[in-house]
Amino acid sequence: MKVPVSWLKDFVDITLPIDQLAEKLTFAGLEVENIEYIGVAAPANAVGKNGALAWDREKIFVGQLVQAMPHPNADRLTIVRVDYGRGEAVQMVTGAPNISVGDSGQKVVLALEGSRLYDGHKEGREIMTLKKSKIRGVESASMVCSEKELGISEEHEGIIILPDDAPVGTPLADYLGDVILDIKINPNFARAQSVLGVARELAALTEQTVRLPQSWDTREVGVPATDFVNIEITDAKLCLRFAALLIRNVEIKPSPYWMQQRLLRAGMRPINNVVDITNYVMLGYGKPLHAFDYDSLVRRARGNRPTITVRAARNGEQMQTLDGQTRTFSSHDILVTDAQGPVGIGGIMGGSETEVSDSTKNILLESAIFDFISIRRTTAEQKLPSEAATRFGRGIPPSQNVAPARLAAELMRELAGGSVAPALADNYPAPQVIPTIDVTTRDVKRILGIELSTAEIAQILKRLDFEIEAQDENSLRVKPPDYRTDVDGTDDVLEEIITIHGYEKIPSTLIADALPPLIGNRALEQEEEARDILIEAGLQEIVTYSFTNPAHEAQLSAHPNEQDTPFPLPARPYVTIENPISEDRSVLRQTLLPNMLDIAASNLRAASLRNTPRAAMFEVGAVFLTRRQGETEEGDLAQDQEFALPLEPRRLALILSGPRAEKTWQMTRHHTKEHDSKPEESPEMMRQADETPMDFFDLKGIVEDLLAGLHINDAQFAPISHPMFHPGRAATLRLGEENVGVLGELYPLVREKWELPNQAVLVGEFDLEAILAHTQERYIVKPISRYPVIVQDIALIVDENIEAARVEMLIRQTGGALLNNVRLFDVYRGAPLPPEKKSLAYTLTFQALDHVLSDSDAAKVRERIVRRLEREVGATLRSG
């Protein structure tokens, strides 16, 4: 909201420099977002957008046209003489179309030689300095200015004609200069939605009393029926008060310069005197008004006294509003109607038939208070935001209904030549109740943490126009002023006290209260631990949007089919957004992978240009699953409507693709020296990047590493066929009896949908909560043997379809306590093995905890293992 300081001065004195004033308002909750300087210099450190041009007090004045003479060499130019109260009148040439030969007496803006002005002939705002020149042979050093040249507006058609009472010789900066505060009004600051409202806050902050117009009376109450109108309200909830004044014989014309200036500075365009007055009162005093053409109301009433009825709209009822649109209403809209039907949407917009036109003679001025909730709803539905609707939509106290209307009527008398009927038509079914609130020194101590006496509290509240009654030495009974409906409890009063007292005066303390029981948050701690393990494994954490769209997630399946949606494919109805920002973000995700694959794809594209197309990333986050009957979740409140909220299980997903390591530089060297007796190889020869592409086992290794790090030791990987994965290269992770996630190589068709590079993409998604449920609160560390180990290799030939995990499990089971370690070191297929056979080679490490193992002990165990494998999986020892 734009507040011209010149207007504020009507109500309060400005006792502080502007930047301090702005800070004071900001600290009190009226955030000054911007300060605009018009014709006056901004402080050196100002943020003002328009602080560039200050009007020189020594060079730019209010002047008066003495004479306008023809230019000898140009029809379009005039020679004018302007008096500015200092010696002789100044002569100059002007091309302004609004000055004609023979004119005199107009008040104008005179800029003398050397003035800095905006160039009126250039686009935008370019500063020039006024110099002596010859214009078609006539010397001219000064100028009568347009608004553009002064930076007031873009108007450059004619020069400014100031009001007749403009004081000649006054520096223009003093007469038209201004500072405009742009204030962000929080919804709770409804009372400050006017210049007067801001002035009241400022007065309280600077210990002043607000100057109100003499006629200001918030206690005046009229009667519903007068001789010119009858007002009916069907529901006091919809319309709390409706008042009207009749102003006869107005002349519609432009409003005076000063009023136009104030409207413009506050951000509204002038229209005509009657409309401008209603806007002026709204901006200045916070009360939106509506002017009806009274005669058209009388016409609609067939010449009788009109009856205005405020009521709820009937479903489907229609009216053409003054923007020319025909609008349809429903029962929650409030309409202002007469016998013929609607004449206005309450508080939002009038009807076109009864609007004020250039030929309007008599004005019925409406001032009413409508249910703010209804106003907000209608404003949104009809898409009719306006200054008035904003003010109504935040609530206006009914007590503030009449005084501004009286003021407006008075202005119409003054500026439009009307005569005001003294009677006030006023239907006020539910008079405003002023609450009585108790506040004690104990409340102040308990909530604010400071000691204030009742006298100090009273003094603060008096500055805010509260009525105060002392109860006893520790408590007060207070009533807020009638212009405030936002204060109705002790907590509200405490807020007023701290705002005026000053937040900075509250001493900082540390919480002395008892510490709550520390129950910790094991789920979160374990999740963080999982993150740490994964980054140690070299994976980058990413965080993607929770939003997606169903088609995007469906792409995860190589052959989408609603019947075949194994985890993590979306299998439930989506949580769909009613008001999505775009179609591709229309639902909440049921799986992490699709959005992650987008990120992988874009990074791989970028990486392939600069280095290695390699991705290794993970995400931990929630997915959103519509509940099935009876499903509950930890943290649910004991309330039925929790069942309308989706489950939000946390998932973990991983993506790997590309070489195991980034490409790096390599050094090759030809050894020419004949003696090559270096004691060791130089380091750069020893380490080379492992550019082998990552495959299923890289991903599985990371999952195993994660499980080991979390001390989960009942994991099993079982092959699966899954529409997301390359056939034969996918597994499910089982913990105990539970499938907790899947991993594998992405099906090439799926990979292509994400335009991923032509290399294996390994992905996995897991139910993180299910995994974490398998961690052990404590785990036992095995003792380390001091005795020597016996290492033996064993190569077994088995059928292709025998799973390595099964072979290893059998080895471990059979090896028992003496078999310390089993490590697979080779998988071989091909000659001389027959087809459909493979060889698995293991290194077995034998060791006893409590004695030296003999070779024969180890050989016995090894023999048992071989026999067991022969029996169970048909393995044979590979010789050689």
Add this chain to the structure above:
Amino acid sequence: MNESAHELQARALAQLDSIWDDAKLEEWRVEYIGRKGAVNALFEQISALPQAERGAFGKDANQVKTALENAFHAREGAIKQRNLSEALEAEPLDVTLPGRRPQRGRLHPATQTLREIYKIFGEMGFQVYRTRQVESDLVNFQLLNIPEHHPARDNWSTFYVAGTDQRVLLRPHTSPGQIRAMREMFPNPVRAILPGMCYRYEQISARYEIQFNQVEGIVVGHNITFGDLKGTLTEFARRMFGERPVRFFADHFPFTEPSAQMDVKCIICEGAGCALCKHTGWLEILGSGMVHPDVLRNGGYDPDVWSGFAFGMGPERITMLKHGITDIRYFWGNDLRFLEQF
């Protein structure tokens, strides 16, 4: 002949002095101190000497032997050292070549800042309590003292879930967690932070995202005052941004009263004014306030007996301020060139 022992020593040492390779050194050793070398030849002369001279001659010969052997070992070591140095110096590294960095993962910057916040508040006795992202209108608004159609709702541009008559929404702030935390912890005092993802209907730009993390804090107890709010949050700011002034002033939230905004002195310009602080010299860090009596009541606590404070902050915003990031879209853009810098 006594003379010749000393002469032998001088000659041998002079010769050794110019030897710098293993083969020559071996030749020298064979010639002088080898089994058939000159020193042993000296000893063989002893028996030919008169009895009286034998003692002195033998002593001299022994001295020569020891001296030459010592000289030999010294030179052998010196040659080894010189050879090694030559070999090592033969192929120096260009140490300005880029290092080979390990494949390392990093936490997302949002996670890093969240952890920092957890740590600071954790040390002040706060527990982390995570609550749901899709909320009911009841918990998100009504129980927080924001009735239906209330003007305060203008402050939250909310995403609604279709088909719920706007009863279900994506939480636009973490504040509904206050209700859930209080109901969970009643009748114990509460000291918790509530982190998590929030959503707002915005046009995505450098300044606004449709989703972002927030960390809510709530303290409920006996005798919790606005002074405690200031003290706790000032301590947080000191830990997060270093030793620098903070200021509190009026703000407004329907669920706290009185409410306050906390700023810290700009970390770039130290108050002189710069683009980051929009020339105010201060950076807005969080909103806070004393928990509204109605909200305490909705959480199960009697406001005549209990009091509390609450606050909310944006980890991404804090990350941006600390690292001079000017585009919030970087966070969920997840460009590795961004993520790798943390």
